[in-house]
Amino acid sequence: MSTDSTSTENGSVASVPHEAGVVDGKFVDPGIPAEHRPRRADIDPKAARKAEIQVAALFGLSVLGTALAIYGYVTSKATGGDLGAVQRTTMFMGVGIALAMFGIGTGAIHWAKTLMRDHDMVEERHALRSSDAARAGAVEMLKDGAKDSGVGVGRRGLLKGSIVTALLLAPLSVLVPAVGNLGGDWNVSQVKHTMWRKGTRLTKDPTGKPIKASDVTIGSVFHVIPDGLNDLKHGKLEEKAKAVVLLIRMDPRVLNVQPGREDWSFDGIIAYSKICTHVGCPVALYEQQTHHLLCPCHQSTFDVANGAKVIFGPAKRPLPQLPIMVDDEGYIVARADFNEPIGPSFWERLK
Amino acid sequence: MQRLSLTRYHRAAPLVLLFILLAGITTAASFVQSQPANAEAAASTNDISEGSKLFAANCATCHGLAAQGQDGVAPSLIGVGAAAVDFQVGTGRMPMQASGPQAPAKTVQFNLDQIHQLSAYVASLGPGPAVPDAAAVDPSLGDASKGMELFRTNCAMCHGSVGGGGALSQGKYAPSLMKTTPTHIYEAMLVGPQSMPVFNNANITPEDKRDIIAYLDEQRQGAPGGLSLGSIGPVAEGLWAWLLGMGLIVGFTVWIGMRSS
Numbered sequence: 154m155s156t157d158s159t160s161t162e163n164g165s166v167a168s169v170p171h172e173a174g175v176v177d178g179k180f181v182d183p184g185i186p187a188e189h190r191p192r193r194a195d196i197d198p199k200a201a202r203k204a205e206i207q208v209a210a211l212f213g214l215s216v217l218g219t220a221l222a223i224y225g226y227v228t229s230k231a232t233g234g235d236l237g238a239v240q241r242t243t244m245f246m247g248v249g250i251a252l253a254m255f256g257i258g259t260g261a262i263h264w265a266k267t268l269m270r271d272h273d274m275v276e277e278r279h280a281l282r283s284s285d286a287a288r289a290g291a292v293e294m295l296k297d298g299a300k301d302s303g304v305g306v307g308r309r310g311l312l313k314g315s316i317v318t319a320l321l322l323a324p325l326s327v328l329v330p331a332v333g334n335l336g337g338d339w340n341v342s343q344v345k346h347t348m349w350r351k352g353t354r355l356t357k358d359p360t361g362k363p364i365k366a367s368d369v370t371i372g373s374v375f376h377v378i379p380d381g382l383n384d385l386k387h388g389k390l391e392e393k394a395k396a397v398v399l400l401i402r403m404d405p406r407v408l409n410v411q412p413g414r415e416d417w418s419f420d421g422i423i424a425y426s427k428i429c430t431h432v433g434c435p436v437a438l439y440e441q442q443t444h445h446l447l448c449p450c451h452q453s454t455f456d457v458a459n460g461a462k463v464i465f466g467p468a469k470r471p472l473p474q475l476p477i478m479v480d481d482e483g484y485i486v487a488r489a490d491f492n493e494p495i496g497p498s499f500w501e502r503l504k
Numbered sequence: 505m506q507r508l509s510l511t512r513y514h515r516a517a518p519l520v521l522l523f524i525l526l527a528g529i530t531t532a533a534s535f536v537q538s539q540p541a542n543a544e545a546a547a548s549t550n551d552i553s554e555g556s557k558l559f560a561a562n563c564a565t566c567h568g569l570a571a572q573g574q575d576g577v578a579p580s581l582i583g584v585g586a587a588a589v590d591f592q593v594g595t596g597r598m599p600m601q602a603s604g605p606q607a608p609a610k611t612v613q614f615n616l617d618q619i620h621q622l623s624a625y626v627a628s629l630g631p632g633p634a635v636p637d638a639a640a641v642d643p644s645l646g647d648a649s650k651g652m653e654l655f656r657t658n659c660a661m662c663h664g665s666v667g668g669g670g671a672l673s674q675g676k677y678a679p680s681l682m683k684t685t686p687t688h689i690y691e692a693m694l695v696g697p698q699s700m701p702v703f704n705n706a707n708i709t710p711e712d713k714r715d716i717i718a719y720l721d722e723q724r725q726g727a728p729g730g731l732s733l734g735s736i737g738p739v740a741e742g743l744w745a746w747l748l749g750m751g752l753i754v755g756f757t758v759w760i761g762m763r764s765s
Contacts, residue, residue: 192763192764192765193764193765194764236725236726236727236728237725237726239728240726240727240728240729243728243729262759262760266763266764267764271764357707358657359653359654359657364706365706367706368704368706368707369706369707370702370704370706371702372696372701372702373696373701373702373703373704373707374658374701374702374703374707375707376657376658401701435661437661438661438662438672438678439701440672440673440676440699441696441698441699441700441701441702442698442699443673443674443699445673447672447673449661449670452673454673465673
């Protein structure tokens, strides 16, 4: 930190403007400060005594922390699921262990900085480059090795062929299981379709109770799974992850029905896939007054009143709409599956 | 500006400022207050006429003298029911202090009798959801584990997994439910105040609502892991880890490398 570091011993930099400390794009050796500045503790016995007390206090703090941690452990009789007691124990032990370590560390450093010997030392550094003789020797060794093995001479084709084969095949021992575990089913078309069929009832998540159109009052939001999902023996979560739908009713005067989808909604009741078209998070933060649907992961915002088009965020496509109608008994049913793959993009999405 | 930059501050000033900032962010996360309100069922004609006077004096400026609402200013209150009034007035959200993204909960402006009279008046304008009775919102009668499943499906995306609250778009937010009374939680589900959607009794049955209240009541017993930082998720935790944790590491590194005076 000293500013008068250019010493006169270093003749080559004596004429250089001192503040810059740079010559020809290289830092110059600042040298050793001409005069050693002693610390307060070196010249003032009172300061030394004070530093000693500070160091001892830091070690004392560590002892206190150890005691606190043990106290926290010994007095923890957290029975009967008393969360308050668990929290107290965790806090006492955490703070205690932290103080125990902190006191030793800071005490040792403070000791070294204020009281241990303080004098300037020179530590020599050498160029990283090896001597020319060592470099020539290394090159010679490589050449000898190549000569012995016959590389580049055309001899021992069997050895060369077998080592190359072994090297190429060895990674397979890791790659084959790794790729094999990615999943047994590579049928992409299953990603394009969901459980929804013509006439599948919309039911409540998680109970699976069907929903009547009259249940869905204006401003309501229902989290929906297809009827029959809860009866699946295998792949229930996979099917649920594709088929979840948000059922919303808004004032029919506010709902801007998209051209070509006039019969996809019913008196202001409209259903959209809950899987974000960006990277597939469940989009479910519905704001009743603005009709905005917000994805919690990356803040993609969809305008439910206008075909769920993207009005903010990284999503590129509107949420797929599930066409719905009302059956004879008044229950809401799907008119068909989604007319496009739900969720984020993938290579064969539109093929 | 020149004078300011010439003043020397204590070395610890940035650290202290950082600490104050973090403490502020954390407390702000659990800000929403609400006041207890007791629901009495019977609405006498006297209540209605008193409520009508209170309405004319405090609410009619925006909602209109006949509570018919004004386009772009305030919604019609005909048919919103007593539950909506008890929630909005009982949590201090109404009367609204200023226009903004949403009306925040604040100090309640009326006493319980007045809130009851206002509710009775608005309920008399048209049929709407009533204030639930005490048994309907008693957490000890609910099933907290079933409530968790319902909360996770219907509420957690906005209010957070334990009801700590969370941000919405354009300045709106889902408030913390840590201090909301059971009655107000029930009413909010029933009527869907402000940005919140409606969860009517066909969607979440009265028993389901009580289960959700029981689940939220469980969350108030504290977190076993220590400082919960408002339970608002990775934002608060990340701020602490990155600013305080990294700040401390940088500070100690500087201290270790510094020459002793």
